Amino acid sequence: MAIIAASHKRVIVQGITGREGLSRARLMLDYGTQVVGGVTPGKGGQEAAGVPVFDSVKQACAELGNVDISVLFIPAPLVRSAALEAIDAGIKTLVIVPDRVPVYDVLEIDAAARQHGARFVGPNTLGVLSPEQAVLGMMGGRAAAIREWAFAGPVGITSRSGGITTSMAYYLARAGIGVSTAVHVGGDSIVGMPHARVLELFERDPQTRLVVMFGEIGTSQEEEAADLIERGLFTKPLIAYIGGKGAKEGTRFSHAGAIIEGGRGGHAGKVARLREVGAHIAEHFNDIPQIAADVLANLPAVKPAESTAKDPAQTWHTAITDIQPNAIRLRGRRLDALMGEVTFSQAIFLALTGHLPAAHVAPLLDAMFVSSIDHGTTPPSTLSARTAASTGAPLNAALAAGLLSINAFHGGAVEDAMRMIAAVQARMSQGMSLDDAAQALVEEYRAAKRVLSGLGHRIHTADPRTRQLLALAAECGVAAAGVDTIRALTAAFTRVTGKPLPINVDGALAAILYDLRIPPELGNAFFMIARTPGLVAHIMEEKTREKPMRVIYPNHAVYDGPEPE
Numbered sequence: 001m002a003i004i005a006a007s008h009k010r011v012i013v014q015g016i017t018g019r020e021g022l023s024r025a026r027l028m029l030d031y032g033t034q035v036v037g038g039v040t041p042g043k044g045g046q047e048a049a050g051v052p053v054f055d056s057v058k059q060a061c062a063e064l065g066n067v068d069i070s071v072l073f074i075p076a077p078l079v080r081s082a083a084l085e086a087i088d089a090g091i092k093t094l095v096i097v098p099d100r101v102p103v104y105d106v107l108e109i110d111a112a113a114r115q116h117g118a119r120f121v122g123p124n125t126l127g128v129l130s131p132e133q134a135v136l137g138m139m140g141g142r143a144a145a146i147r148e149w150a151f152a153g154p155v156g157i158t159s160r161s162g163g164i165t166t167s168m169a170y171y172l173a174r175a176g177i178g179v180s181t182a183v184h185v186g187g188d189s190i191v192g193m194p195h196a197r198v199l200e201l202f203e204r205d206p207q208t209r210l211v212v213m214f215g216e217i218g219t220s221q222e223e224e225a226a227d228l229i230e231r232g233l234f235t236k237p238l239i240a241y242i243g244g245k246g247a248k249e250g251t252r253f254s255h256a257g258a259i260i261e262g263g264r265g266g267h268a269g270k271v272a273r274l275r276e277v278g279a280h281i282a283e284h285f286n287d288i289p290q291i292a293a294d295v296l297a298n299l300p301a302v303k304p305a306e307s308t309a310k311d312p313a314q315t316w317h318t319a320i321t322d323i324q325p326n327a328i329r330l331r332g333r334r335l336d337a338l339m340g341e342v343t344f345s346q347a348i349f350l351a352l353t354g355h356l357p358a359a360h361v362a363p364l365l366d367a368m369f370v371s372s373i374d375h376g377t378t379p380p381s382t383l384s385a386r387t388a389a390s391t392g393a394p395l396n397a398a399l400a401a402g403l404l405s406i407n408a409f410h411g412g413a414v415e416d417a418m419r420m421i422a423a424v425q426a427r428m429s430q431g432m433s434l435d436d437a438a439q440a441l442v443e444e445y446r447a448a449k450r451v452l453s454g455l456g457h458r459i460h461t462a463d464p465r466t467r468q469l470l471a472l473a474a475e476c477g478v479a480a481a482g483v484d485t486i487r488a489l490t491a492a493f494t495r496v497t498g499k500p501l502p503i504n505v506d507g508a509l510a511a512i513l514y515d516l517r518i519p520p521e522l523g524n525a526f527f528m529i530a531r532t533p534g535l536v537a538h539i540m541e542e543k544t545r546e547k548p549m550r551v552i553y554p555n556h557a558v559y560d561g562p563e564p565e
């Protein structure tokens with residue numbers, strides 16, 4: 001599979017008629033990358049490297065159809081507008097090659113990317129290489145040369161040095177070890193995809209079985225990678241090498257981002273933190289291939305997948321399940337091995353995201369599902385399910401009726417609240433403090449008369465589920481920016497209006513899902529999965545206790561179950 005760069009991804013080059021853009025477009029095509037077009041304002045209608053040139057990214061997308069990736073070869077001062085143009089046109093992955101892009105411009109690109117669900121590698125990146133599939137940017141030279149020093153295999157590389165990204169692939173190849181994808185995250189202090197985000201992608205990539213990370217002094221990228229491991233969000237073996245051991249505080253070591261300031265970002269601290277979470281630390285760069293060989297030798301063997309289709313065009317891919325005689329795998333893990341080992345909610349998380357959360361996160365996930373299993377006879381999903389059941393609909397039809405009633409105004413608050421949290425975080429990446437960003441969002445929503453999802457409740461003034469969920473999130477070490485943000489939003493509301501608006505269960509769920517790096521589109525899925533048992537219970541009760549076609553008065557239900565404990 002590989003990450004970011006792949007043979008099926010359709011790529012455009014912004015700045016394709018420039019010196020570097022043109023020569024690199026040719027090299028990318030030569031290696032097999034699907035470069036389908038390019039953009040240079042004023043040069044639309046021409047051809048470069050054998051592909052059409054357009055005046056704007058929007059035009060390119062309209063003419064070419066789906067475009068997955070844009071690689072930018074544009075001088076630094078013009079990068080901001082070119083990147084925003086690509087994001088605005090709907091491109092979800094950018095590779096920003098140029099160096100010296102102003103930090104403030106990068107922050108603006110980052111904010112726009114977050115808002116549009118896009119991501120970018122760089123700036124100041126050599127690019128991305130998925131051997132035998134595709135190369136993006138300036139990595140490697142001629143295709144024939146790349147083929148000599150990099151072949152496909154199980155090791156992912158994430159590196160803060162361009163030169164070391166390729167050397168690492170070269171040394172691994174000499175030791176007979178192939179690479180899934182090599183990513184140069186970029187040498188600047190602020191980059192679109194720091195190590196931790198690359199590790200998240202490697203976690204979901206079935207081809208990658210082990211990751212080698214080249215870190216450096218400066219920034220908190222390596223510490224964030226360690227946090228990710230500690231939170232159970234990166235579970236594959238990691239070999240880390242940290243450069244800059246001898247650097248003194250205040251001295252820059254090679255790249256713009258490699259500088260220790262105020263005692264932070266030092267070599268010893270990074271090494272200690274990574275060791276603490278179980279990473280393999282390579283003391284010497286040359287040791288890496290041997291450590292990788294040893295780690296790989298101890299991993300269980302995997303059989304390469306083969307298609308049964310006679311016509312290759314009929315082959316399609318799924319990363320969810322793999323069924324072989326006597327072996328059923330979910331996201332690469334044997335179901336029989338998971339049974340009895342992981343909780344149902346851990347397995348749900350695995351199915352939805354591709355990675356298994358650590359055992360210490362399991363009680364939190366269980367609590368999240370428990371918190372939404374049912375909440376009375378009045379919610380529209382319950383009423384719809386009971387109404388359908390009372391008409392004689394079979395279980396599946398009544399359940400579908402219930403699920404179909406979970407929408408923007410019922411159960412949909414989780415997704416909306418996650419987007420609010422992301423919007424506050426996007427403001428923070430533009431330099432605002434958390435409190436200011438939260439207040440700005442509250443004011444904006446109030447001015448537009450929009451509902452602040454995840455806050456306030458018709459009945460509860462201190463929702464007991466919220467308190468329990470947030471306490472568990474803190475206990476499991478999951479609570480991070482998402483939880484801080486929802487707390488900041490409720491505080492901001494009180495500051496602005498003088499009235500309380502407590503965090504409700506949807507807000508707590510949204511904050512935790514955000515901290516678990518779940519995409520907002522899946523937020524409501526968690527609610528629907530949680531609610532399904534409650535709906536089934538209501539349907540069965542309706543069918544077994546009530547007369548068909550009765551008039552249901554939602555507020556007139558009287559509880560007659562077991563005594564409250």
Ligand SMILES: CC(C)(COP(=O)(O)OP(=O)(O)OC[C@H]1O[C@@H](n2cnc3c(N)ncnc32)[C@H](O)[C@@H]1OP(=O)(O)O)[C@@H](O)C(=O)NCCC(=O)NCCS
Pocket residue numbers: 014015016017018019020021039040041043072073074075076078081082097098099124125126138162163
């Ligand atoms: C990005 C970089 C490679 C461009 O250099 P270059 O190719 O020599 O620059 P050029 O001026 O020849 O080409 C830039 C092209 O972008 C075009 N361009 C400018 N704005 C544009 C936009 N918004 N959209 C599309 N194209 C645009 C220019 O018109 C120009 O094309 P033209 O020459 O046909 O007019 C260079 O600025 C750079 O940053 N080099 C360092 C890269 C590096 O080391 N990265 C880190 C590796 S570790």
